[in-house]
Amino acid sequence: MLLKVEGLHVHYGNVEALHGMDLNVKKGEIVTILGANGAGKSTTLMTISGLLKPSGGGVYFQKRDLSRMQAHKIVEKGITQVPEGRRVFGTLTVQENLDLGAFTLKDREIISKNQAWIFSLFPRLKERRKQLAGTLSGGEQQMLAIARALMASPDLLLLDEPSLGLAPILVKSIFETIREINASGVTILLVEQNARAALKLAHRAYVMEVGRVVLEDEARALLENPEVGKAYLGG
Numbered sequence: 001m002l003l004k005v006e007g008l009h010v011h012y013g014n015v016e017a018l019h020g021m022d023l024n025v026k027k028g029e030i031v032t033i034l035g036a037n038g039a040g041k042s043t044t045l046m047t048i049s050g051l052l053k054p055s056g057g058g059v060y061f062q063k064r065d066l067s068r069m070q071a072h073k074i075v076e077k078g079i080t081q082v083p084e085g086r087r088v089f090g091t092l093t094v095q096e097n098l099d100l101g102a103f104t105l106k107d108r109e110i111i112s113k114n115q116a117w118i119f120s121l122f123p124r125l126k127e128r129r130k131q132l133a134g135t136l137s138g139g140e141q142q143m144l145a146i147a148r149a150l151m152a153s154p155d156l157l158l159l160d161e162p163s164l165g166l167a168p169i170l171v172k173s174i175f176e177t178i179r180e181i182n183a184s185g186v187t188i189l190l191v192e193q194n195a196r197a198a199l200k201l202a203h204r205a206y207v208m209e210v211g212r213v214v215l216e217d218e219a220r221a222l223l224e225n226p227e228v229g230k231a232y233l234g235g
Helices: 041-048 071-077 094-101 108-121 123-126 140-150 166-184 195-201 219-224 226-232
Strands: 005-012 015-025 028-037 057-060 077-081 155-158 187-191 204-209 212-218
Touching: 005 041, 005 155, 015 028, 015 041, 015 057, 015 094, 015 212, 028 166, 028 195, 041 077, 041 155, 041 187, 071 077, 071 140, 077 140, 094 140, 108 123, 108 140, 108 166, 123 140, 123 219, 140 155, 140 166, 166 187, 195 219, 204 219, 212 219
Parallel strands: 028 187, 028 204, 077 155, 155 187
Antiparallel strands: 005 015, 005 057, 204 212
16 A cells, blocks of 8 residues: 555644545555545645644555654655645746756756656646746646656655646646556546546545545446436536
8 A cells, every 4th residue: 555544633723624534545546535625635635745734643655654744754755746726936937846846856867857757748848948937827837736746756646626727628638647647657646626537537536525535436436426426526
């Protein structure tokens, strides 16, 4: 098991956001988390990446407990996150954003190899490498946010709402790229409002409601599940 989240409790002040969350991700999988706004999906990702600290339970990556580890150390261990809303550094160039993504790496050869791969995934970023990130379109900023996270050579990529605010044609392109990234050997944990697209992409899925997992199954089975269809797929 690459990632194991066990009995996870997370509080924002006095409010408990996760009530004993359990989740597993095997090496090579794409796993998606579905749920309404406020279900705890982003909280789960931010706790895995060390941006939030649990009040109970544990996060284990390659059997190592991450729950007390600092966020930058978690990046060094092989987990990177693409945050909701992209959050690129708008006053820096595309190239500078990518350089920041590689801050945990010391080997110039690996950095250069990663960048060449990223430019093959996102040729548009290569064309715009000297452009300020803040002047990119929404779709290009999403590409940059994913590219920046890949610069650190992650084993596990956490993606939070990658299709948010993008035109349908761009959503299709981003999802195809996510599949390509996974095929290259990167395991992916995906939070996504576009439930149908996420289930078509993923191997397995979890459905969350108010801080708890209420359903877990193969993605294909959840696509065909009438309850899931009614709640999340508009049918």
